[in-house]
Amino acid sequence: MLKKLQLSKSGYYEYLKRKPCKQKIRKARITERIKKIYKDSKEIYGAPKITEILKKEGEKISEKYVGNIMRENNIKAHYIKPYTITTKDCDFSNKLKNILNRDFNPKAPNQAWCTDITYIWTADEGFVYLTSIMDLYSRKIIAWTLSKTLEVDEVLKCLETAKKRRKSAKPIVIHADYAEEKTIPNFSLFSR
Template sequence: MSKPTFTNEFKQGVVDYVLDHPNESKVAVSKKFGVADSTVHKWLKEAKNNNGTINSRGSGNYSSDKKKSDTDPKASVTSMLEKLNISKSGYYDYLKRKPCNQKIRRAKLAVRIKEIHKESKEIYGAPKITRILQKEGYKVSERFVGKLMKENNIKAHYIKPYTVTTKDCDFSSRLHNILKRNFNTKAPDEAWCTDITYIYTQDEGFVYLNSIMDLYSRKIIAWTLSRTLEVDEVLKCLETAKRVRKTANPVVIQSDRGVH
């Protein structure tokens, strides 16, 4: 099978389309025009070296293009336009056409929605974002904002209602309040205070922070992040503290056990 050939005009049309649609992937463009994506990259590189044009942007001789398309319909855009009853001037005018005011407005709104969504730590959905936009002077509806969020893959991450996670077990026969709220120790590593809380992170979202503080220096000597409240995660934090301090003496571990 012979290798398909393409006119300079067809190449230039593909290059202009890519430049006018920067958000569309090269793979999608190659499928739309029936050429390999590596070929599209090659044409873009050639156009870049020639100030955005493929050689001389074609000879303008439509009859030669038509003749080439008769032998290989995929080699020229001319035959495709003729079959679709579309003029060349109209086709290239479409490729160079600037976005309408509505598209520009939608693009600006999408940018602002992304900013509000990020500022809310990805919690706000369409209702709250709509109210913020309306206060800023934008005339938008909740339905329109929701549609823009869906088109741009912007989703609200809702926080689950607070649930009690501390198990109310009877430790009275095994655990005792040794410190009796006397948190002023006389030496390091006499008593450690532990706690668990949840925090928001940029990459992982909400996670649990396990921390251990030496009551003498009030310094955090160990901490770990986890996605669950499993006992193993707490024990990892304790093992880290033991490894850091290297103490052989007994240490009092103080925890509030979830009591407020």
């Protein structure tokens, strides 16, 4: 094998006896330290934060060097998206009454509608809000709106669209589990 590689026996054995240089020893030590810091941070810290910690411990090290070691060892920081508040709490227990009492099977169309808001995360605009209205008799979506804000006007527009499409003039029961997010007087006046 050594002949094919054109190496001498003495050179090969000298290579086996050779001790690792200081640079390799330091790199191995720092690599182990980086892995420990990364694990202790629950895999959140990246090169900048790990470099900061190593510098506080007395290491003279650059962020680029730490980043290179992390890349060589396939270590990547995991981004945790911050929590976003999507609803507002308010006390309105006496303002609205539950007329349906969980009876979601009306006998005819346009007797009871159900409405809900879905929060959709987009990379470009953050949260957008899908308001939809479903006729509980047919189980079909009869109106929907997509908006950038969580304003009561958007819900009222959706309700107006639904009433026009169904040509409904008589009072309709509108069930919503998010009424506390809206301005209660506007919502309840519209549904009469």
